[in-house]
Amino acid sequence: MKLDMFDAGVFVVYVLGLLIIAWWISRSDKREGADTKDYFLAGRSLPWWAIGASLIASNISAEQIIGMSGSGFVVGMAIASYEWMAAITLVIVGKYLLPIFLKNEIFTMPQYLEQRFDHRVKTTLALFWLTVYVFVNLTAVLWLGGLAIETVAGVDWWYGMLFLATFSIAYSLYGGLKAVAYTDIIQVVLLIFGGLMLSYLALDKIADGHGLVQGFATLTERLPDHFDMILSPQNEQYINLPGISVLVGGMWVMNLSYWGFNQYIIQRALAAKNIQEAQKGIALAAYLKLLMPLIVVLPGIAAVVLYPDLPAADQAYPSMMELMPVGIKGLVFAALVAAIVSSLASMTNSISTIFTMDIYRPARPDKSQRHYVMVGRVTTLIALGIGLIMAEPLLGKFDQAFQYIQEFTGVFTPGIVVIFLLGMFWSKATSLGALSAALGSAVFSFALRLAFPDLPFMDRMGLVFLMCLLLMVGVSLLGRKAQVNTDACVSLDEVSFSTERSFNLASFGVVVILASLYTLWW
Structure with a gap:
């Protein structure tokens, strides 16, 4: 499939428009003066609507749109639990975790670990x-994005990846996080419009032109198993989504790690004007997460009916774009690329932030602010170069990239969550305990995988979390006399967990909607 000339023109207009806006924002920053706070945290000036949009734009990328749609093709709506459970996780992050981070005025997650523990814990993490x-997230986004461009536009996947990397650099390298966050607003609007349009056209085609409602009814009738939210042990996909564990088990560990302690996600909230703006932005992101399955999962399910003989599940979303009329196809393709380049820009900005602020600056503390910004920009270029080289060797043999990413990161996720939660809410936690949890997470994960190969990875993460929790508590108590950090950042006395009425109402709404969805498709 190739883009029509008019579709290509629509896409080119989008690319040029985005670059012009990004450069205008960047020039404004230059007049104000660039330092590390400006470049890495947008001068801590982001409003709530920019935070909410940027959180979603950073999250919804190739591995979400392409990968989750592919999992929808194979698994069904149950994969939407990643999106819907994320909504309630965001509420928890906004109320209980974000106030602690903002109170300590940190740039990065490792920086908080140094304040709470010591440089060993910071450097390790x-x-x-x-x-x-670099080797999992960045490579996955580049690889799946390159495949999508090849499927839709007929351009070789390597040139597609090269275009994505170049586009990302062009609009984010100079302006930093502020350029990324404000252009993300455009990206999210386009992404939602394009995704909803694709879902509508798919359902209408399934219904032979009789509309959205009839198409959805026909889809649920023809594929009833694809609309089971809680999979039974007899389901062949149970190992990926083990029944009730998506509600009370390991998925909580994954979501807390991703939304609460993941630099390239939480960095947007750290750049807020104040805690109230950050919490409003998180509430907006939570509602957008509730909407995401209609955009990324439903097209994958519809592809089972419309394109049942796809050679690979991850071809579902790009193949569905054949349904788009001329002009709209170019716009939806632009939305897909928008999501990819936004995540690339977010990841590379966070990579450069962590390397510059946590690795390079402590080693060279006497340099100027502009020097550190330059180091961050060079780091971005190097990270993208590595991603381009390693994408195909690392991901070329996998059919469902989304599940691969979850399982790989799941090896270390339980330990990270334990370290942060005990570090934030238990003053007796020590550096040695944190290091033992970090190491134990990998050891326990591999040991359980070898001993119980049929144990679903989500259940394995839940068990590893509990094991790391016990390990860190035990090591901390045993070694407490030798090492204890009583830094003020451990104390919660000056941290307010009270939230505005609007945030409380929004949180209640998320709970009600989630309860209704799971009751409907239990």
Whole structure:
């Protein structure tokens, strides 16, 4: 499939328009003066609507749109639990975790770990995050994005990846987080419009032109198993989504790690004007997450009916774009690319933030602010170069990239969540305890995988979380006399967990909607 000339023109207009806006924002920043706070945290000036949009734009990328749609093709609506449970996780992050981070005025997650524990914990986790961001997240976004461009536009996947990397650099390298966050507003609007349009056209085609409602009814009738939210042990996909564990088990560990302690996500909230703006932005993101399955999962399910013989599940979303009329196809393709480049820009900005602020600056503390910004920009270029080289070797053999990403990161996720939760809410936690949890997470994960190969990875993460929790508590208590950090950042006395009435009402609404959805498709 190739884009029509008019579709290509629509896409080019989008690219040029986005670059012009990003450069205008960047020039404004230059007049104000660039330092690390401006470049990495947008001068801590982001309003709530920019935070909410940027959170979703950073999250919804190739591995979400392409990968989750592919999982929808294979698994069905149950994969939407990643989106819907994320909504309530965001509410928890906004109320209980974000106030602590903002009170400590941190740039990065490793920086908080240094304040709470010591430089060993900070450096260990910083190196881990840099490795995962470059070799897992960045490579996945580039690879799946390149495949999508090849499917839709007929351009070789390598040139597609090269275009995505270049586009990302062009609009984010100079302006930093502020350029990324404000252009994300455009990206999210386009993404939602394009995704909803694709879902509508797919359902209308399934209904032979009789509309959205009839198409959805026909789809649920023909594929009833694809609309089971809680999979039974007899389901062949149970190992990926093990029944009730998506509500009370390991998915909580995954979501808290991703939305609460993941640099390239939480960095938007750290850049807020104040805690109230950050919480409003998180509430907006929570409602957008409730909407995401209609955009990324439903097209994958519809592809089972419309394109049942796809060679790979991850071809579902790009193949569905054949339904688009001329002009709209170019716009939806632009929405897909928008999501990809937004996530690339967010990831590379966070990679450069962690490397510059947590690895480079402590080693070279006497340099100027502009020097650190330049180091951040060079780091961005190097990270993208590594991602381009390693994308195909690492991901070329996997059919469902989304599940691969979840399982790989799940090896280390339980330990990270334990370290942060105990560090934030238990003053007796020590540095040695934190390091033991970090190491134990990998050891326990691999041991359980070898001993119980049929244990679903989500259940494995839940068990590893409990094991790391016990390990860190035990090591901290045993070594407490030798090492204890009583830094003020441990104390919660000056942290307010009270929230505005609007946030409380929004949170209640999220709970009600989630309860209704799971009751409907239990």
